[in-house]
Amino acid sequence: MPRDLRKTGMTSQQRDQLKLLKAVSSGKRLQILEWLREPRAHFPEQVDGDLVEDGVCGLFIAQKLGISQPTAHAHLKALTDAGLLEGKRIKQWTFFKRNEAQVAKTSALLARL
Numbered sequence: 339m340p341r342d343l344r345k346t347g348m349t350s351q352q353r354d355q356l357k358l359l360k361a362v363s364s365g366k367r368l369q370i371l372e373w374l375r376e377p378r379a380h381f382p383e384q385v386d387g388d389l390v391e392d393g394v395c396g397l398f399i400a401q402k403l404g405i406s407q408p409t410a411h412a413h414l415k416a417l418t419d420a421g422l423l424e425g426k427r428i429k430q431w432t433f434f435k436r437n438e439a440q441v442a443k444t445s446a447l448l449a450r451l
Contacts, residue, residue: 358444361420366403367413371422373402374436387428393435420444 348356361367373380377389381398400410414434417423421440426433 355447358420358422358447361416361422362444362448364413364416366405367417369403370399370413370417370434371436371441373399374423374434377435384433386431387426387433390435392426392428393424393433396432396434399434 362371374394377394381389381394381402383389384395384398387393387395396410396414397407399414400407403410403413405413414423414425414432418425418434421437422444423434424437426435
């Protein structure tokens, strides 16, 4: 976590909430979360990893967004750091799926604002 957030006097819970809000403040990140709600409807079958059980390969997500892999990695990292996605390594690839419990908590937080 950046030092500036630790020195703000915010509680740990407030910092976590800020991280969540930053993660969902991007249209591309919201699009990723939407696609991963129903991965079979939005992504092709993969050679390695099941779309639902293991998640979607980060390369497919980058391609669907029309952005470079490093840019996609930054978006996926923000979502993972906020707990909204879970990453799983298979061979040399990382596969991502939604953390439904955290997505529900985030939806509840946003509804309270």
